[in-house]
Amino acid sequence: MEEIEKNLVMQLTDKSGTPVLWQDFIKSGNRIFIGSNAAVPNALVDNLIDNSAHLHDIETVHILTFSDNVWAKPEHKDLFKVNSFFIGGKNVREAISEGRADYTPCFISEIPTLFKQNILPLDAALVMVSPPDEYGYCSLGVSVDVVAAAVKSAKYVIAQLNPLMPRTNGHSFIHVNQIHAWLEAEQKLPEIPDAVMDQVSERIGQYTATLVENGATIQVGIGKIPNAVLKYLANHKDLGVHSEMISDGIIDLMLSGVINNRRKTFHKGKTVVTFCIGTQRLYDFVDKNQHVEFYPSEHINSPVNIAKNDNMVAINSAIEVDLTGQVVSDSIGYQFYSGIGGQVDFVRGAWLSKGGKPIIALPSTTKDGEISRIVAHITEGGGVVTSRGHVAYVVTEYGIADLVGKSIRERALELIRIAHPKFRESLLQEVRKHYWVPPYQDNTPTSVPELGSVELKKFTLGGERFILRPLFPSDERRLQEFFYSHTKETLMMRYNHHMTQMTRESSCKLVSVNQHQDLALCFTKRDHLGEVIQAVGRYYYIEAINAAEVAFVIRETQRSKGMATTLLLQMIKIAKKRNLSKLLACVRRDNAPMLKVFENAGFVKGYSEDFDEISLSLNIEEQPEEQETDDEQG
Missing domain, CATH: 3.40.1080.20 (Acetyl-CoA hydrolase/transferase C-terminal domain)
Known part of the structure; x- marks a missing residue:
């Protein structure tokens, strides 16, 4: 008795409940659409296979289907010819690899056009829907995608009514009058658990x-x-x-x-x-x-x-x-x-x-x-x-x-x-x-692991958002643009003479840094069109004394926001992690703002042979472990 009831439930019927045959809607050589993603009407497909007497060479078209894809198995090659717009699942991928099935590349946005303009006319659409509501509307549920176009374009719509299908909002509804035959069959939706992140x-x-x-x-x-x-x-x-x-x-x-x-x-x-x-x-x-x-x-x-x-x-x-x-x-x-x-x-x-x-x-x-x-x-x-x-x-x-x-x-x-x-x-x-790469461009990028596993940090300075990261060999043009943004006064303060040119070769040398030995950090500002360098801080390692000499240059429009201080604190932390003994600096006597940055960081003045410059040093070994100063890391 239970088996009889099961068979009755699995009977394909029309809207009045009268049993119908698949051959009433599908002929040999027809093209049918199979529902997508998590809404594959598996019970409907199984029923078609079980009742496919005298049918053959039916072309199936579909996108990704989270299913066992029985229609693509070798034993059904005479019944179905598979044509997939998106390959997924073992059986479909194997069928395409073995030449038993086809792959048709197409943008998802344009697949509906193939149906609507009869480039790939559909004789039937096999879809899964929720049971109708009191107004006669079923929901396409979790998969509207190209299913909606298939439903509108196919000569016949054959649906699997699944009480487990969610009723979703939007343009997801189909009225029972649009359905030519259906099969009532409960089917648990496929579950894809969250992938374990590595x-x-x-x-x-x-x-x-x-x-x-x-x-x-x-x-x-x-x-x-x-x-x-x-x-x-x-x-x-x-x-x-x-x-x-x-x-x-x-x-x-x-x-x-x-x-x-x-x-x-x-x-x-x-x-x-x-x-x-x-x-x-x-x-x-x-x-x-x-x-x-x-x-x-x-x-x-x-x-x-x-x-x-x-x-x-x-x-x-x-x-x-x-x-x-x-x-x-x-x-x-x-x-x-x-x-x-x-x-x-x-x-x-x-x-x-x-x-x-x-x-x-x-x-x-x-x-x-x-x-x-x-x-x-x-x-x-x-x-x-x-x-x-x-x-x-x-x-x-x-x-x-x-x-x-x-x-x-x-x-x-x-x-x-x-x-x-x-x-x-x-x-x-x-x-x-x-491709042409100049001979002087011979260094590959190196990392700054002391910045963390993600080598960039976000800072809010002066009410604006900036990114602190290592300087890269690919920053050659950015650094060149940064140089030409400086005033004569800035160039004099940084280089102690009035530089007038930054060639590509010079810029390339400045960005091709062995970050494991020396250090070059920069602040950048990014929008949807790219990044612009706002500040650069460096140190050059002096192996003989296990120390490094520090230098900075800040874009004029970004001064007094704390960029130099922030860069210096980051460099001190990195120097400490690298077990350097000292950081050294040479600052022009008339560069009061930069002198203040170093002094606030604990640098002390020392003897200088050049009257126009002041030498400063910081004993790294005496520095306490600093807390992170950025408000958001990458």
Whole structure:
């Protein structure tokens, strides 16, 4: 009796409850759409397979499907021909790799056009929905994305009514009159637990979070790096969300008020997405939640709509990035691995946004650490998803590469700096084979580990936000611009003579610092267009006496804000960690402000052979351990 009842429940019926056959809607050679992400109608697909007598060569089209993807198994190759817009799951990936299935690259924002304009006409759409409400409306629930377009475009809509499907708000509803047949079947939604963060993803998250300003609107994905980014946004304020998807990491930020969407300039007050994937906690969170709205991909992923959000920050990942900034995201060599997805949609939208920032975040190496993911040239067979013209920032666990407005040579230096240290020298040699790099530019970047695992700190000085970080070889042009911003008086105070030129070669030597021996720190101010150096502090190590000589130069417009003092305190701490005995300084007698900075830090005056200069020294061994003075670290 129980088996009979089960079979009755699993019967495909029309709206009146009359049993119908699959052959009433689907013929051999038809094209059908299968629902997306966490809303794959598995019971519906199973029922089709069980009742597919005399059907064959049905083309299935879909994007990412969190499912066992039975339709892609070898035993069903005569029934189904798989065509995926985004590769995921073992069976689909294997089918494509073995040539039993196809991959069609397309921007997520444009897949609906393929359906609507009958470029890929749909004979049927197999989708999962919630049961209808009292008005006859079912919800597409956790996956509206391209499902909405498939429902509108297909000749027949065949639905799996799942009582466990959340009812989500937004443009997520379909009326029972739009459904031609359905199957009532309870199906637990697939759960993707939060990935356990490792040290690499933590650092990438910290660096990426420094690029997100208060009031920004963000787009993130799922996985270790997105989770790490969200973790380090916990102290931000008034963030908004306009994203292709959300996962569990969004929940606590919304509950704490960090994400409140108040300062959004498009869909103000709402978190807007096309789908979600995570744990049951997330599915419960979006159920009837009026603060989260689901819209079709052609709306959310439209670069024009994305750009309507001021300060839009798009955070995406990659398989590899070459030294010109080209991003490979859908293939590993000739092996297609995922898909174009929404990366280009959001990168382009963020570029067009007022104050926007497109970011590519990835580990510097493969999991085993044996292969660099920052590469001199794209792996043979690899395809560019995001062009070198689209990329603004690339982030690894070694820092942030700013590519905005950079030449090919400058881009290469920026990207080599964030590559794993063991690959930097070989990358520099490789880039010389193809792109012009001057012979004097021969130093690879070195780190300042004493600054912490994330080698940048944020400070508020004079009411403005600044970043303190090491000076990099890729700062050559920034330092040159910094030099030409100085007045004659500043140049005289710093160099004790009136310098009139800072050549590229001179600038390169000044930024190519062995930071393990000497030290060069800078304050920068960053906006969505890049960084500008505001101050530089250095020390030069004197091995014979285990001491270092200190020097500073501050941009005139930034003086009296405490930059020199802050730089000096950081340098004292680093010198103490390196077990230096003394710090020395030579200051012009008429440079009263700088003399005061050194004296306030505990430096004492000593004998000087030059009457115009005053010698100062600080005994490092006598210095107490200093407390951190910055109000927010990267």
